[in-house]
Amino acid sequence: MRCKIALLVVFFSLPITASPVLAHHSFTAEFDPDKSFTVKGVLKHVDWTNPHVYFYVDVKDENGNVETWSFQTFPPGMLHRAGVQKDVFKIGEEVTVLANPAKDGTKHLGSGNKIRYEDGHEILLLVAGRNYDKY
Amino acid sequence: MKSYLMSSSIAVAIVVAVVSLFSMPAAPQDKASASKPACCSTNEELQKFYLDLPEAKKATPRTPDGHPDLSGFYNNPFGHSGETRQDGTVQFLFGGKRNLGGPKYNWPEPVQPPYKPEYAAKVEKIFQGQYGASTADDPQYDCKPMGVPRASMVPLQIVQTPKMVVILYESNFIGQTYRIIYLDGRPHPKDLDSSFLGDSIGHWEGDTLVVDVTGLNDETWLGGAQGHTEPGGPGEGGSHQIVEHHALIHSDQEHVMERYTRHGDMLVYEATVEDPVMFTKPWVITPRHFMLGVPPDDRIFESFCESRDRSHIVKPSEADEPKCELGHSTGCDRQR
Numbered sequence: 001m002r003c004k005i006a007l008l009v010v011f012f013s014l015p016i017t018a019s020p021v022l023a024h025h026s027f028t029a030e031f032d033p034d035k036s037f038t039v040k041g042v043l044k045h046v047d048w049t050n051p052h053v054y055f056y057v058d059v060k061d062e063n064g065n066v067e068t069w070s071f072q073t074f075p076p077g078m079l080h081r082a083g084v085q086k087d088v089f090k091i092g093e094e095v096t097v098l099a100n101p102a103k104d105g106t107k108h109l110g111s112g113n114k115i116r117y118e119d120g121h122e123i124l125l126l127v128a129g130r131n132y133d134k135y
Numbered sequence: 136m137k138s139y140l141m142s143s144s145i146a147v148a149i150v151v152a153v154v155s156l157f158s159m160p161a162a163p164q165d166k167a168s169a170s171k172p173a174c175c176s177t178n179e180e181l182q183k184f185y186l187d188l189p190e191a192k193k194a195t196p197r198t199p200d201g202h203p204d205l206s207g208f209y210n211n212p213f214g215h216s217g218e219t220r221q222d223g224t225v226q227f228l229f230g231g232k233r234n235l236g237g238p239k240y241n242w243p244e245p246v247q248p249p250y251k252p253e254y255a256a257k258v259e260k261i262f263q264g265q266y267g268a269s270t271a272d273d274p275q276y277d278c279k280p281m282g283v284p285r286a287s288m289v290p291l292q293i294v295q296t297p298k299m300v301v302i303l304y305e306s307n308f309i310g311q312t313y314r315i316i317y318l319d320g321r322p323h324p325k326d327l328d329s330s331f332l333g334d335s336i337g338h339w340e341g342d343t344l345v346v347d348v349t350g351l352n353d354e355t356w357l358g359g360a361q362g363h364t365e366p367g368g369p370g371e372g373g374s375h376q377i378v379e380h381h382a383l384i385h386s387d388q389e390h391v392m393e394r395y396t397r398h399g400d401m402l403v404y405e406a407t408v409e410d411p412v413m414f415t416k417p418w419v420i421t422p423r424h425f426m427l428g429v430p431p432d433d434r435i436f437e438s439f440c441e442s443r444d445r446s447h448i449v450k451p452s453e454a455d456e457p458k459c460e461l462g463h464s465t466g467c468d469r470q471r
Contacts, residue, residue: 029269030447050440051278051307072443074215074229075307077290077436081210082217084227103449121223128230 031072031100031111033130039069040096043115046089048076055089055112057097071099071112073125084123094118178243178421185424186398193399195342200297203342203397208433209425210290247381248357248408248418258383264450271448274355275308278440280331282355283348283391284406285382286312289425292435293402300337300344300395305438316346323349329387331355348391357389357408358382358420382420386412400427 027033041059052072060066079085095117099110113132115123126132175181185191190212196204216231250258264270275281292303300316316335323334329352337346385408394405404423408414 029266029449030444047441050438051444054443074227075438077305077307077438078215078229079217079227080436081430081433082215082227082231083219084217084225088225102447104447106447109447119223121220122225124224124226126226126228128228 027111030103032103033100036098036100036113037110038096038098040094041069043089043091043093043095044068045091046086048086050075050077053079055115057095067108069097069108069110071097071110073112079125084125088123089115090117174241176241176243178246181243182403182422185401185403188401190400190426191398195397195399198295198297202339203344204295205293205300205344205395205397205402206295207427208290208292208435209402209427210429210433212426212429214429243421245358245382245421246419248385248410248413249415250381250413251415254384254413255381258381261383262381266449266451269448270450271445276442276445276448278308278442279354280304280312281306281308282331282351282357282385283333283389284393284404284408284420285356285358286314286332287393287404287406287423290433290435291425303435305435306440307438308440311438311440316344323347329353333391342396344395346391346393346395348393349389351385351387351389351391353385353387353389355385356383357385357418382418384413385410388412401425402427 039057039059041057044056044058046056047054053074053076055071055073057069057071058066059069073079076086095115097110097112098114098116099112102109113125115125174184198204213232214230216228217226219225261270261272264272275285280286286304286306288306290305292305294301294303298317298319300318302314302316304312304314306312312332314332314335316337318337318339320338321336323336327334327350329350331352331354333348333351335346335348337344339345388411390409392407392409394403396403396405402425404425406420408418408420410418
């Protein structure tokens with residue numbers, strides 16, 4: 001049930017800070033930088049495509065039903081040139097994803113900011129000047 | 136235009152306010168100039184700023200026929216950073232190469248196209264529907280080539296021969312495409328079908344490649360709000376985007392004269408756009424600056440584009456609070 005999946009989703013508001021939300025073309029028109037949520041699941045697939053890389057996480061609810069969450073992030077060229085390559089997304093691994101929700105209310109969609117693997121290492125996809133203290 | 140002027144004024148006021156709130160201290164090595172902006176209130180100052188950079192002072196390579204060699208991979212030197220930590224954590228920081236502790240910058244306001252009143256009204260209507268810098272009306276979300284001069288943003292690869300210059304574009308939105316600029320003296324074809332990037336013929340005027348572009352369709356925008364990146368930004372010493380937020384529609388009578396000039400490792404891109412249907416006079420864009428070899432030995436990537444954004448882009452509503460998005464010199468009153 002969707003509402004039970006929601007139990008896995010923790011929404012909280014980020015502090016309203018002086019930090020600018022730097023432009024990533026359509027980011028603030030699609031996602032709410034002042035809200036975030038986390039989900040835990042299995043990293044299923046990565047689309048290494050323009051204009052945005054997408055990665056997908058299969059999330060199980062209490063009844064064992066699996067729903068796939070989609071997460072948008074930066075373009076592949078930007079990521080690769082900064083040393084974040086496709087193979088850091090380890091398919092099949094259990095991950096916890098922290099993301100901003102879609103403003104249009106689309107379920108199971110977010111802008112992925114942090115991916116934490118079970119061993120503790122992370123993929124951090126951040127914007128300079130933004131405050132991630134509460135993440 | 137009144138509302139545009141008003142929104143521009145508000146934008147400037149907000150930028151000034153935000154700059155004063157969030158200005159970072161000047162870099163230690165630049166204490167003497169800490170009290171005044173490092174640059175640039177006019178396009179001329181912007182140009183001087185770039186041409187004074189060490190990269191622009193390098194020797195400009197030349198081809199055997201004596202012309203500047205524009206060949207190379209160009210990108211934005213003031214973009215993003217990344218790091219890999221010992222535990223395997225990788226971090227991408229959008230805008231991470233901005234000098235957040237550096238001196239303040241002012242930037243010239245982008246020059247907006249001189250639309251005739253009936254088209255200015257259309258543009259204003261589109262602009263009012265933008266959320267921040269975005270609107271689902273923007274043809275960039277089609278993932279088709281973005282027209283001229285909008286497509287002329289980095290990363291791009293230039294291949295030069297005596298008879299043609301080829302520009303290969305890598306772009307988030309336009310995907311993977313190219314232009315051929317013929318230098319062999321041929322005219323534009325008489326049977327030209329309009330297209331997204333038109334037909335380009337070029338010649339050298341001194342050390343500048345001058346390109347005549349025609350045969351452009353009316354399915355692209357001139358600049359939209361995407362803008363392009365320049366170093367530094369109001370109060371953040373960071374990246375600045377030239378956002379020509381009223382540079383939107385054009386007719387299929389658009390005609391562009393481009394000027395490509397290499398200074399050392401820097402490529403200066405200038406363009407003058409004519410549109411006898413929509414403009415009262417030619418529109419001269421704010422010059423753009425691209426840097427060779429950023430990072431060194433880089434190469435162009437495959438960049439096919441898959442459109443998935445448009446359906447999620449929201450419109451501004453009454454409940455939204457105005458919010459300034461730094462990194463844009465204008466239009467921050469539209470950020471809600």
